[in-house]
Amino acid sequence: MHLVVCAKQIPDPDTPPSAFKIDEASNSVIPAPGISPILSQFDGIAAEAALRIKEAGGDDAKVTVISMGADSARAAIKQVLAMGADEGVLLNDDAFEDGDSYTTAKVLASAIRELGDVDAVFCGRQAADWDMGQVGLLLAEELGWASAIIAKDISYADGNVSVQRVLTDGFETVQMALPAVMTVSNEFGEPRYPKLPQIMAAAKKTVTQYSAAELGLDAADVGASGSRLKIEKLFIPETDSNVEFMGGDTPQEQAAALVQRLQADKLI
Amino acid sequence: MSHNILVIGELDEGSASATTLELLAGASEIASGGNVSVTLLGVGASQAVGACAGANTAYASDDAQYDDFRGDQWISAIQSAVESETPDVILVAQSIVGRELGPRLSHKLGTAVAMDCVSISDVDGSIKATRPCFGGNAMATYGFSTSPAIATVRAKSFEVTEGGSGPTTSTELPAASQSRTEIIATEAATAEGLQIQDATVVVCGGRGLGDAEAFGEMESIASAIGLDKAAVGASRAAVDLGWYPPSQQVGLTGKVVTPDLYLAVAVSGASQHMAGCSGSKTIVGINRDEEANIWSFSRYGIIGDYKQVVPALIEELKKASGN
Numbered sequence: 001m002h003l004v005v006c007a008k009q010i011p012d013p014d015t016p017p018s019a020f021k022i023d024e025a026s027n028s029v030i031p032a033p034g035i036s037p038i039l040s041q042f043d044g045i046a047a048e049a050a051l052r053i054k055e056a057g058g059d060d061a062k063v064t065v066i067s068m069g070a071d072s073a074r075a076a077i078k079q080v081l082a083m084g085a086d087e088g089v090l091l092n093d094d095a096f097e098d099g100d101s102y103t104t105a106k107v108l109a110s111a112i113r114e115l116g117d118v119d120a121v122f123c124g125r126q127a128a129d130w131d132m133g134q135v136g137l138l139l140a141e142e143l144g145w146a147s148a149i150i151a152k153d154i155s156y157a158d159g160n161v162s163v164q165r166v167l168t169d170g171f172e173t174v175q176m177a178l179p180a181v182m183t184v185s186n187e188f189g190e191p192r193y194p195k196l197p198q199i200m201a202a203a204k205k206t207v208t209q210y211s212a213a214e215l216g217l218d219a220a221d222v223g224a225s226g227s228r229l230k231i232e233k234l235f236i237p238e239t240d241s242n243v244e245f246m247g248g249d250t251p252q253e254q255a256a257a258l259v260q261r262l263q264a265d266k267l268i
Numbered sequence: 269m270s271h272n273i274l275v276i277g278e279l280d281e282g283s284a285s286a287t288t289l290e291l292l293a294g295a296s297e298i299a300s301g302g303n304v305s306v307t308l309l310g311v312g313a314s315q316a317v318g319a320c321a322g323a324n325t326a327y328a329s330d331d332a333q334y335d336d337f338r339g340d341q342w343i344s345a346i347q348s349a350v351e352s353e354t355p356d357v358i359l360v361a362q363s364i365v366g367r368e369l370g371p372r373l374s375h376k377l378g379t380a381v382a383m384d385c386v387s388i389s390d391v392d393g394s395i396k397a398t399r400p401c402f403g404g405n406a407m408a409t410y411g412f413s414t415s416p417a418i419a420t421v422r423a424k425s426f427e428v429t430e431g432g433s434g435p436t437t438s439t440e441l442p443a444a445s446q447s448r449t450e451i452i453a454t455e456a457a458t459a460e461g462l463q464i465q466d467a468t469v470v471v472c473g474g475r476g477l478g479d480a481e482a483f484g485e486m487e488s489i490a491s492a493i494g495l496d497k498a499a500v501g502a503s504r505a506a507v508d509l510g511w512y513p514p515s516q517q518v519g520l521t522g523k524v525v526t527p528d529l530y531l532a533v534a535v536s537g538a539s540q541h542m543a544g545c546s547g548s549k550t551i552v553g554i555n556r557d558e559e560a561n562i563w564s565f566s567r568y569g570i571i572g573d574y575k576q577v578v579p580a581l582i583e584e585l586k587k588a589s590g591n
Contacts, residue, residue: 013539020406239565267469
């Protein structure tokens with residue numbers, strides 16, 4: 001069985017708001033000095049899901065991690081390799097830059113077709129930078145595969161996967177035949193933490209790189225030129241900074257002042 | 269410019285959901301004279317269109333198979349409404365349905381979707397969609413180079429200004445086709461009583477509470493306000509520490525809540541948390557850190573140790589409500 005994990009490198013979401021800066025001219029985020037980009041946390045959890053299926057499936061199962069991004073995205077690939085994935089694929093081409101979810105899915109689908117024998121793809125429920133949460137589904141549509149999103153638990157038997165999904169008011173378990181794409185949520189549990197020997201071993205694993213041409217993609221169909229959704233303005237929202245602090249010498253007086261305000265505003 | 273807008277509605281116990289009515293109110297404004305249509309799927313759908321104020325035309329199927337959402341079945345039905353209406357805008361809620369339907373429908377129709385939008389507008393005839401990103405640190409406005417423009421919209425982004433009635437008849441959509449995914453089990457969440465996303469007051473505890481027991485005090489605040497309108501939530505940090513159940517998590521990966529009053533107790537106000545509550549009408553913080561990020565979002569605040577402030581607050585709330 002061949003399992004694929006899609007991994008994205010993103011700016012650290014724990015960057016404090018004071019260090020978060022954007023370049024309005026290019027509608028992009030300026031990397032915060034001294035804060036390294038990380039593997040999107042949900043993708044780490046997707047990797048954990050794939051590795052658990054591999055471990056349950058025996059020796060012939062293989063996990064490949066794919067990342068589309070700059071050369072620096074090798075760090076995200078290495079992290080998943082250290083967790084236990086077998087091979088890495090980096091999709092790197094200037095033509096891929098500034099795409100939307102659709103062009104990203106298109107490039108990933110081409111790479112998965114290139115691998116040829118893939119049975120299942122695992123993605124994070126959303127990338128923790130743009131938070132769109134649609135690449136996994138678009139990838140399934142590109143490939144014509146079944147899909148299930150926001151998984152909390154996944155099991156495999158006899159060519160089918162059972163996926164327990166998180167709903168608003170509970171959970172549901174769906175079953176579908178492979179090949180399929182699944183997106184994994186934080187309810188799945190924490191990803192494993194690689195130890196030093198595994199990190200050392202990961203450095204020796206193969207990472208194959210593909211360009212647009214090597215995947216048979218026309219540069220005009222991917223990246224910014226192939227995008228259907230165009231970002232026109234990225235900005236830091238103005239926050240409501242007119243906070244009124246409750247005066248008073250004691251907590252009782254402060255609490256009374258607050259209750260009075262909330263009643264006047266008809267909030268309680 | 270006028271727009272033809274299709275709203276993909278959802279049923280909530282046999283009636284059009286609150287968010288469906290919000291989307292219709294927003295759609296009738298953006299349409300500026302264009303046609304607004306709605307689809308409803310599931311038992312009671314053809315009756316429920318009658319309450320869809322703002323819609324001129326309706327499409328419905330009462331097939332019970334649509335009650336449990338399966339993307340492929342819903343998309344086939346919606347595609348036939350799309351063929352009749354040829355909308356240039358399609359709106360759907362950012363719900364468990366919309367999260368799946370938006371991307372899949374966009375691909376089927378050869379277009380794109382902007383997810384989790386908080387504002388949709390017409391700028392010189394073009395549809396623009398604005399949404400939070402980077403955990404709420406930034407906002408992005410998008411345009412579409414393909415049509416129809418599809419957006420999933422966060423609850424309470426549009427206001428329902430008036431009641432009124434919807435279409436008296438609906439065009440029948442086909443019964444559900446075979447699905448590739450089979451639902452083999454369902455399980456209700458453990459949370460009882462008022463759900464945080466339905467509450468008009470949310471009392472949220474954060475990591476600064478220090479232990480699980482302190483959530484008992486958050487529940488006392490909710491009780492003092494009234495359990496018919498107040499519910500207790502928790503930040504991701506508090507949930508990860510096991511202090512409160514995951515079903516009550518507020519934030520980007522938990523629930524997005526938009527109550528009238530959001531009372532954040534010992535919550536620092538990290539971006540990922542604020543993404544789940546910044547749409548609240550009034551945010552009130554109780555925090556001992558004068559520099560906490562929560563103050564950037566708050567209307568009122570008490571700087572102090574919650575251990576002293578909360579008991580006083582519970583007492584004052586009880587006094588105010590006459591209990």
